[in-house]
Amino acid sequence: MTSGSARPDAAPPGLDVGPFLTGPPGPFPRVPLSDVLERRWLHYAFITTDEQQALIANLATLGAEDGGEPIRTTVLLAYHREHGWACSQWHAYLPREPWTSFRSPGPPTTFPRRPDFELQSLAGTPAVALHLTSTSTPAPAGVSHFHRTHWKRWQAQPGVLAAGRWDDGMVPARETVAVGYHERVHGRWAWPEMGGWVFGFCNQLGDRLDGPPSWAVVFALLQPMDEARDHTAMVMVWRRGRMVFFVPRRALRVSVAGQLARDRVVTAPSLAPLLGTFATAPIPAVLCIDGYQGGDWIQLRFRCRDAARLVVPSETSLQPFSVHEVIGDMEVRLRMNGSSQLFASPGIVEFAGGAAERSWSALR
Amino acid sequence: MHSGRLRYGAPLRPAGLEGEAISIESAADLLARTVEALVRRAPSIAADAARELGSIMLALHFGDGTHATLQARHNSLMVTRALAQGPVECFFDDRSLLSLYDLERRPSQILEQGAFDVRGTAEQVLAVWRTFQLLAQRAAGLRSVQALWLAYRRSLGLDVAVGTGGSGPDPGPLGEVPDAAGLLRGTEPGAARSASVATTRVLWDRRAGEGWWTLEGPRDADLFDIMETCRRLAADEILTRIPQRHPVDSLYRLMREYPARGGKGLRPTLCIATCGAFGGHSEDAVRIAAAVEMFHNAFLIHDDIEDESLNRRGKGCLHMEHGIPLAVNAGDGLNLLAVETVLSNIDRLGLARTLALIDEIIRMCRESIEGQAIELGWIRRRHIPRRDADYIHMVTKKTGWYTCRSPCRLGAIAAGHTRPRELDLLGNVFGQVGIAFQIQDDILNLVGEEDLYGKEPLGDLLEGKRTLMLIHLMRSVSKRECRELLGWLGRPRSERTLAESRHVLRRMERSGSIEYARAVAARHAARGARLFEETLGFIPQSEDKAILGQVIHYVNTRLL
Known part of the structure; x- marks a missing residue:
């Protein structure tokens, strides 16, 4: 893996490997994508242990029209606490299929081991070459069925460790350790009908950096445009790599307030602002989630700090779908089996939506 | 420009909240x-x-x-x-x-x-x-x-209620939605906006909810603070761009004078807020807002000479203090600097947006010059139009474009929006606002407080400006009085006295001309407000959009 501004000397991006494989048959079957609305992806998000840097990567396969070849998109978004965001275009260079715990339980153990996760902007940076380690059990797969024929299935796993070379182009490249989140998604939907979602996670580091986090929290709120009965919400808590608490939607309350200053939000990829991209609703400044099960309960408080808006073209509407990757500080209060916990750690939350804003109705 | 200088992202000045003593009598x-x-x-x-x-x-x-x-x-x-x-x-x-x-x-x-x-x-x-x-x-x-x-x-010795902060009671079936607004008030200022007016929005409450992206209800901003911040941002940009070189005393110091005297900050506010409302960064609009202010100041210098005005923003007009030749030259200098400032957007906004800005600036200048020509032509020919429509046409061109329409359109372009239909919808709204603004400006010249307004009292009457009040008066008085007024207005400014102007003002008051003009201004502002609600639904609700809404009402209640 090269770094700096050198362009990778390899096959053209997106042609050297096939569609991304998201796991074994069953809930995420290895079947051809049936039409332009069907899609699947692997998602990776990490925050370095010194909390200075973060990255978000998405490797997607999108169904093609008229039975053609599926389309692959690869994007790498890097964050530095002082310097902000750097992003590849939608075709970051991916030399080989990345490791995913959903496809094989552990990375290959032969040495010298190649990085499991290599991704590089064609501009040279951002670029990462990381060894990944799974430390925690995956969550059960979540499913949302909406708009009669649309569905989304996802499965999350917190506590993924990443170690290796990290070059965001904003500070000198370095070897570093990060902890994060991995997710696979498969579904068929149009973006306007999808509505939007709020996904997020945080990992509270343990004493050892090579083990699972002391605590990890993952939450999801999926809100299709249809009736509230199609909405899905959940909060999950891991203790030292094992999932110990699951809060379903009927026991959850979610609220937001304020708005993150527009100047804390950058639009990515960098070409997106040139394409007449519509404004979206402001991102909330704080997010609060309360959940309970019997006498156990959890309170999440997330303060947004910086955000990057990934602009995803919509196949069926003029309005793009916007995925805001938001870095911030998470505070978790927890009461389980009679004992209380309080911890704080950086987290990443996605505020996604906006492909069907009512704005267009005014112009039609 | 760096984000540390930013406007509403900065904490609101706690006017009197801490420290300043406020005394309420009753x-x-x-x-x-x-x-x-x-x-x-x-x-x-x-x-x-x-x-x-x-x-x-x-x-x-x-x-x-x-x-x-x-x-x-x-x-x-x-x-x-x-x-x-x-x-x-x-x-x-x-x-x-x-x-x-x-x-x-x-x-x-x-x-x-x-x-x-x-x-x-x-x-x-x-x-x-x-x-x-x-x-x-x-x-x-x-x-x-x-x-x-x-x-x-x-x-009264009553306690002040204090919020409970972010951590409310333990969650449970009988609990309430978490107090996100309370948490926000404890957040570091600067990152979030509007902490003082934020309310908790429920995204999910066990059985129902709404997406975070759905539109919030109207929010209110402190327009006074925001206009001052935007004015200062544009003024700082202008003063930074005026070169520190010779000739200082006969050019560059003169070019600094009007921008340094302050102003309301209406144009920078419209420009910056529109940019934000269209999803752009406020910083992206500061340069173009500064360029508009430079054109505005250049117009003012030349306008003051053409109108033989005496005072501007509480001090003597530039040509009164430095002579007409140097003042004309300083105005030309500001125009040139404004063009340079528009072009400097290339490195920040790229070529396409900058070209669109230039196109809009050319339109703005052309409309303003044509409007000014119409009014100067009326004065030269001793003509006073009888119809309000003629006046509306003139002020739309003379003031409406560069005071309201173009700043908004330029802000939208700076945010990357160049669709003609949307720009026209925006222009239609603020075209109405521009008319209301100019009528109110003319009213303030007659009955406003001189200290606030900054121009000599009754200056417009002395200059023979064709205001809506004058047009109404001419329609209201007898033919004999009409001839008298025309004769008075036909005299050179130096031959018109303040006492005579006061006499004309009294006639206007007796004829209800000022109240009539107030009503017309209010009607245009109300029309602007209605169009704002009906046609700008495509702009998502945000604090920036709320600021634009505030401006519509500001124009006909302003005191300066």
Whole structure:
């Protein structure tokens, strides 16, 4: 893996490997994508242990029209606490299929081991070459069925460790350790009908950096445009790599307030602002989630700090779908089996939506 | 430019909230000062309350024995600190008065027998109730209003309610939605905007919810602070761009004079807020806002010479202080610098957006010059149009474009939006606002406070400007008086005296010309407000959009 501004000397991006494989048959079957609305992806998000840097990567396969070849998109978004965001275009260079715990339980153990996760902007940076380690059990797969024929299935796993070379182009490249989140998604939907979602996670580091986090929290709120009965919400808590608490939607309350200053939000990829991209609703400044099960309960408080808006073209509407990757500080209060916990750690939350804003109705 | 200089992202200046001592004399004084603060800082709240109140004259009696009258006037509210008879009467004691402000407790928890009384027909009482409800819900979020009510509360020795912060009671089936707004108030200022007016939005409450991206209701911003911030940003940019080189005394110092004298900041506010409303970064609009201000200052220098004006922004006009040749040259210098500033957007916004900005700037300048030519032509030919439409056409070109339409359109372009249909919709709204602005400007020249307005009193009459009041007067007086007025207006400025101008002003007052102009301005502002609601739905709700809404109401309630 090269770094700096050198362009990778390899096959053209997106042609050297096939569609991304998201796991074994069953809930995420290895079947051809049936039409332009069907899609699947692997998602990776990490925050370095010194909390200075973060990255978000998405490797997607999108169904093609008229039975053609599926389309692959690869994007790498890097964050530095002082310097902000750097992003590849939608075709970051991916030399080989990345490791995913959903496809094989552990990375290959032969040495010298190649990085499991290599991704590089064609501009040279951002670029990462990381060894990944799974430390925690995956969550059960979540499913949302909406708009009669649309569905989304996802499965999350917190506590993924990443170690290796990290070059965001904003500070000198370095070897570093990060902890994060991995997710696979498969579904068929149009973006306007999808509505939007709020996904997020945080990992509270343990004493050892090579083990699972002391605590990890993952939450999801999926809100299709249809009736509230199609909405899905959940909060999950891991203790030292094992999932110990699951809060379903009927026991959850979610609220937001304020708005993150527009100047804390950058639009990515960098070409997106040139394409007449519509404004979206402001991102909330704080997010609060309360959940309970019997006498156990959890309170999440997330303060947004910086955000990057990934602009995803919509196949069926003029309005793009916007995925805001938001870095911030998470505070978790927890009461389980009679004992209380309080911890704080950086987290990443996605505020996604906006492909069907009512704005267009005014112009039609 | 770096983000540290940013405008509304910065914490709001806590006007009087901490430190500054505010003295409230009485309950009537509290109400009057609250309404004054609203009219000045958040005119859209005053306008909405005025709409609810309608034509009702509300007599207010307070527990401390003071009285006031509240009524709507020209899309705004007016309070008179005196006992008045009205069809609806309200009595508040101190506790019930404070319940208007204290949103954390329900009025039923505060009110006691005899603490509050209202009399009138059911329909009118309900209108009054809606007015107070609107004022309580929206005005209570403004810091300047909070400061007034806090001071009053303290003067009565009452406790100040303190929020519980982010961690509420333990969650459970009987719990409540978490208090996100409370958490926000404990967040580091600067990262989030509008902490003082934020309310908790429920995304999910066990069985139902709404997406985070759905539009919020209207929010209010402190327009006064924001205009000052935007004005300062543009002025800093201008002063930075004027070269530090020779000839200083005969050119560059002169070019700094008008920008350094201040101003209202209307154009930079429109430009920056529109950019934000369209999803752009406010920083992206600062340069183009500065360029518009440079053109504006250049126009003013030349305009003052053409009109033979004496004062500008509280001091002598540039040509009065430095002579006409140097003033003309300084105006040319500002025009050149403005073009350079527009072009400097290439490195920040790219070529396509900069070309679109240039296109809009050319249109703006052409319209302004044509409008100025129309008015100067009327004066030279001693012509006074009879129809309002001619005046509206002239001011739309002379002022409307570069004061309101173009700053908005330029802000949208800076945010990357160049679709003609959207720009036209935006222009239509603020075209109405520009007309209202110019009429109000002309009114202030006649009846405004000189210290605030900054120009010589009755300057427009002395200069023979064709204002709506003059056009109305000419239509209202007899043929003989009309001939007299035309003869007076035909004289050179040096032969028209202040006493004669005052005489013309009295005639205008007698003929109702000033009230007529106020009504026309209010009508255009109201039309702008209606178009804003009906046609700009494609702009998502945000604080920036709320600022644009405030500006519409500001233009015909402004005092300077």
